[in-house]
Amino acid sequence: MDAARLAPGASLLAIARVADAVANADLAIALPSEEAARIARHVKADDRAARTAAWSLARTLLGAALGLAPTAVPVVRGTNGRPGLDRAGLGVASDLDFNLTHSGSWVAVGLARGGTIGVDVEKARGLDLWTRLAPDFMHEDDRARWSALPEPGRAASALRQWCGKEAVLKATGEGLAGDARGVRLPEGGGLVVRAGRAFLTGSGALPAAAYAFAVEVDAPTLFLSAGAGWERLAG
Numbered sequence: 681m682d683a684a685r686l687a688p689g690a691s692l693l694a695i696a697r698v699a700d701a702v703a704n705a706d707l708a709i710a711l712p713s714e715e716a717a718r719i720a721r722h723v724k725a726d727d728r729a730a731r732t733a734a735w736s737l738a739r740t741l742l743g744a745a746l747g748l749a750p751t752a753v754p755v756v757r758g759t760n761g762r763p764g765l766d767r768a769g770l771g772v773a774s775d776l777d778f779n780l781t782h783s784g785s786w787v788a789v790g791l792a793r794g795g796t797i798g799v800d801v802e803k804a805r806g807l808d809l810w811t812r813l814a815p816d817f818m819h820e821d822d823r824a825r826w827s828a829l830p831e832p833g834r835a836a837s838a839l840r841q842w843c844g845k846e847a848v849l850k851a852t853g854e855g856l857a858g859d860a861r862g863v864r865l866p867e868g869g870g871l872v873v874r875a876g877r878a879f880l881t882g883s884g885a886l887p888a889a890a891y892a893f894a895v896e897v898d899a900p901t902l903f904l905s906a907g908a909g910w911e912r913l914a915g
């Protein structure tokens with residue numbers, strides 16, 4: 681968990697299967713009561729489990745980075761519902777930002793110092809759905825290129841684009857309010873400029889899912905939780 685003590689300008693991305701996060705003793709924390717109550721209002725048990733795993737992972741990493749107990753990390757909701765650190769409640773100056781995501785059996789959390797970060801995981805979906813959604817989130821030039829791809833790779837490409845765009849919109853905090861068609865992703869990752877701010881973007885495949893990040897600072901360090909421990913993948 682020492683890895684969460686980020687240097688200025690550094691960032692990290694932690695990705696975990698929900699089942700691994702649940703089994704990881706480091707993440708067995710009590711969530712603050714209002715957070716637990718908000719999660720408890722979700723009807724589906726899978727949604728509750730994924731959100732609990734994501735917030736436990738976020739609070740554990742934030743607590744390690746800030747030198748606080750995970751439960752004591754003060755979180756507020758900003759514009760468009762974006763969660764962030766409650767700087768007034770923190771008591772010390774911090775340039776730390778975070779973001780989290782949950783989809784299917786995966787969760788991810790990003791931390792960054794000195795800039796904002798957005799992260800997304802999405803479970804794989806069929807080509808029919810992507811074909812319906814494409815006009816809503818792809819720029820027409822990108823959609824023309826995408827439609828010309830060989831069919832076997834088209835669903836995976838759409839999934840990566842969706843994830844990448846959502847990571848950018850979560851880094852800026854626009855979320856659902858942002859027009860995803862205006863987010864143009866470089867092939868294979870790279871810089872995206874949005875509202876005059878430059879974000880390093882990247883994405884990758886997971887079993888039956890994909891992940892993406894967009895961060896205003898240097899390249900993230902990627903960690904994957906592995907059962908009871910942590911495996912460092914890169915960085």
Ligand SMILES: CC(C)(COP(=O)(O)OP(=O)(O)OC[C@H]1O[C@@H](n2cnc3c(N)ncnc32)[C@H](O)[C@@H]1OP(=O)(O)O)[C@@H](O)C(=O)NCCC(=O)NCCS
Binds near residue numbers: 842
């Ligand atoms: C929150 C949002 C940004 C993403 O939702 P999602 O993909 O369903 O869910 P994710 O798991 O990736 O992210 C949800 C988490 O993002 C965080 N979040 C909420 N609003 C956010 C915002 N404006 N900016 C950044 N993060 C936000 C929250 O922590 C939330 O989890 P919580 O409710 O358990 O606290 C939302 O705007 C949304 O529903 N988007 C719909 C998807 C879409 O149309 N995307 C455009 C196509 S690329």
